[in-house]
Amino acid sequence: MIGESTSKNPRISHMSISNGDICSDFGSSPVYTVQVPPTPDNNPGPLHIGLQDMDSSSSYKDEDLDQTELRNSKEEDALLYKISQPLTRVVKISPIIIALYRILIFVRIVALCLFLFWRARNPNEKAIWLWGLSVICEIWFAFSWLIDQIPRLYPVNHATDTEALKARFETQNRNNPTGKSDLPGIDVFVSTADAEKEPPLVTANTILSILSVDYPVEKLSCYLSDDGGSLLTFEAMAEAASFAKIWVPFCRKHKIEPRNPESYFGLKKDPYKGKVRHDFVRERRYVKRGYEEFKVRVNALSHSIRRRSDAFNSKEEIKALEKWKNWKVKVEEDQVKEPRPAIVAPKATWMSDGTHWPGTWTVPCQNHSRGDHASIIQVLLDPPEDEPVDEIGGEGRALDFEGVDIRLPMFVYVSREKRPGYEHNKKAGAMNALVRASAIMSNGPFILNLDCDHYVYNSIAFRDGICFMMDQDGDRVCYVQFPQRFEGIDPSDRYANKNTVFFDINLRALDGIQGPMYVGTGCLFRRTALYGFDPPLAPVETEPSGSCCFPQQKKRKPATLEYASGIGKGCRVPR
Ligand SMILES: O=c1ccn([C@@H]2O[C@H](COP(=O)(O)OP(=O)(O)O[C@H]3O[C@H](CO)[C@@H](O)[C@H](O)[C@H]3O)[C@@H](O)[C@H]2O)c(=O)[nH]1
Ligand SMILES: [Mn+2]
Incomplete structure (x- = not known):
């Protein structure tokens, strides 16, 4: 479900695949010359597909040799065909x-009109006010039903072609001789606000599902916003970053789905079905045990933080008492007027390295309460190396990651500054803080946001979103909204908690008109669209007109008119 970058634009037009237009058998068909010029903002620009008759080819003389080679290889022909696909x-x-x-809608409209007509013709004289009120209500209901139906007149389904995406951006070809992924960067934002209401284990699972998605590691960065500023969340995220070192390569090696360990290990279906690698059973058992231990550690964190803080605080109290006693002795003996030291040490929350936690303390005090603390930003996983790294016999030979990329995406913990008197306790503010922080750290041209209790169910979902963004008219797409699916709902869904009508009918229907609304989470944004400015343009000066005696003033064209249809295209987001 995709939304457009500007209301000025008409409906997005998509190329539809027509088997008759492009021949799939390349044996004797014309050669397809595909040029995908790389642009700094990672948008491919328009895809030019030149149909060339080899005999009449003149401008590509130098490449005749290359083209002959390409023709010889069926695989390369297939690749070229794939690249040319929308x-x-x-x-x-x-x-x-x-x-x-x-x-059906028409029949219901007619029935409604007849009913309202009958109601209007048959007033209840004994209770005319009640009658009037109920007629007004019925008209309103009919009207709101009608409004609800209008967007559903043209529902559409969108399909993506991730194979074509791969062929275009990740396969060795003339424009990409090394075959390194040319996909654009994505910064994923996860928001959490309260370590008690939103258990850190759930957030950790969300993070693990993001770190293990099927997307080039060096192009992916994950940011967690903690509005609670809680040490518990921070340490749980550090644990998640550490567990990711085995979880992510394990998922990559054995193509695990879903990549949220809690959901994966809780699956009811047979986990060995369709798995062919001989070491899968052993490695799964090892990772499962690792996950159980990880869970125990995360669940024990609040206890261990309390115990650690109590130990440090009692030490501080003893120190403070000693200081006070020394002062008292000095004052009595020498009559020196030194200021009295504080007898009680603050009840701080301590990090494991023996320093104060800069965020919220368990016993809140000034500068360390929910709405009053400094900003914290900590890189928990460094940006990965540029080239894939594998590991033979990892984890003391229990896991073998030979030929599996073991790099992890960058992962950053952020807790924005909060001060009394400022209204900054909402998710939108947290997202703004992450937009600013990520702009400095990774500046991915695309941003995907998730609530802490939503996870990525399908590891290629990011690629699906990017297909819309990088397609021919993709630079006009502002955001791609993913639907939500819910777990833990009673099988018959008595209370319609699955929101099927909303996600599977209404949003799809809106997609057919101009695009769905943003539902607050699970949305892939174009960064420049969030920034909300037009591309910088040089003023265009028009030729002076009028007579030679009374030259008219030079007029400047309004910049927005120039590029009205290409918003986003002119904005370059350096990577
Ligand atoms: O000061 C705050 C308050 C909330 N949040 C985060 O915002 C998200 C949503 O908040 P929640 O209280 O869970 O709202 P819900 O009603 O569960 O969520 C609905 O509303 C959200 C906000 O629009 C959407 O993201 C969800 O899809 C929608 O289900 C959570 O990740 C919170 O951690 C913050 O980051 N800071
Ligand atoms: Mn929620």
Whole structure:
């Protein structure tokens, strides 16, 4: 479900795949010359597909040799064909279904009109006020039902082609001789606010599902915003970063789905089905045990932080008491007027390295309470190296990651500064803080946000989103909204908690008009669209007109008109 970058734009037009247009058998068909010029903002620009007859080729004479080679290889032909494919397409919903639905709407409109007409013609004289009120209510209900139906007139489905994305950006070809991934960077934002209401284990699972997505590691960064400023969340995230070192390569090696360990190990289906590697059973058992231990450590954190802090605080109290006693002795003996030292040490929350936690303390005090603390930013996983790294016989030979990339994406803990008197206790502010922090640290051209209790269910989901962004008209897409699926709902879903109508009908229907609304989470944004400014443009000066005696003043074209249809394209986001 995609949203447009500006309301000025008409509906997004997508190329639809037509088998008749492009021949899939390349044996004797014309050669497809595909040029995908790399641009600094990682947008491919328009894809030019030149259909060339080899005999009449004149401008590509130098490349004749290359093209002959390409022609010889069926695989390369297939690659060229794949590159030429659109990354997304609209899958039309069956016209019969839509026609039936429209007929049903029409029948209901007629029935409603007849009913309202009958109501108006039959007033209840004994309770005229009550009658009037109920007619008004019924008209309002009919009207709101009608408004609800209008967006559903043109529902669409979008499909992505991740193979074409791979062929275009991650396969060795003339434009990409090394075959290194040319996909754009994505910064993932996760928000959490309260370590008690939002258990850190759930947040840790969300983070693990993000760190292990199928996307180039060096292009991915994950930021956690902790509005609670809690040491518990911080230490749980440090634990998650450490467990990710085995979880992420394990997922990559054995193609695990979903990549949230709690959900994966809780799956009811047979975990060995379809797994062919001989070491899967052993490694799964090892990682499962590792996860159980990780859970115990995370669940014990609040206790261990309390115990550690109590120990440090009692030491501080003893020190303070000693200081006070020394002062007392000095004052009595020498009559020196030194200021009296504090007899009680603050009840601080301590980090494991023996320093004060800069965020919220368990016993809040000035500068260390929920709405009053300094900003904290800590890189828990450093940016990865540029080239893949593998490991033979990792974890003391219990796991073998030979040929598996063991690098992890950058992971950063952020808790924005809070001060009394400032209203900054909402998610939007947390997102703004992350937009600013990430702009300095990784500056990914795309941003995806998730609540701490939402996880990535499908490891290629990010690629799906990027297909829309990098498609031919992709630079006009502001955001791609993913639908939500819910776990732990009673099987019959008596209370409609799955929100199927909203996610699977309303948003899809809106997608057919201009795009769905942003639902607050699970949304992939174009960074420049969030910044909300137009590309910088040089003023265009028009030729003076009018007579030679009365020259008119030079007029400047309004900059926005120039690029009205290309917003976002002119904005370069350096990576
Ligand atoms: O001061 C705050 C308050 C909340 N949050 C975060 O905001 C998210 C959503 O808050 P929550 O209280 O969980 O709201 P819900 O009602 O559960 O969520 C609904 O509203 C959210 C905000 O629009 C959407 O993201 C969700 O999809 C939607 O289900 C959570 O990750 C919170 O940690 C902060 O970061 N800072
Ligand atoms: Mn929530």
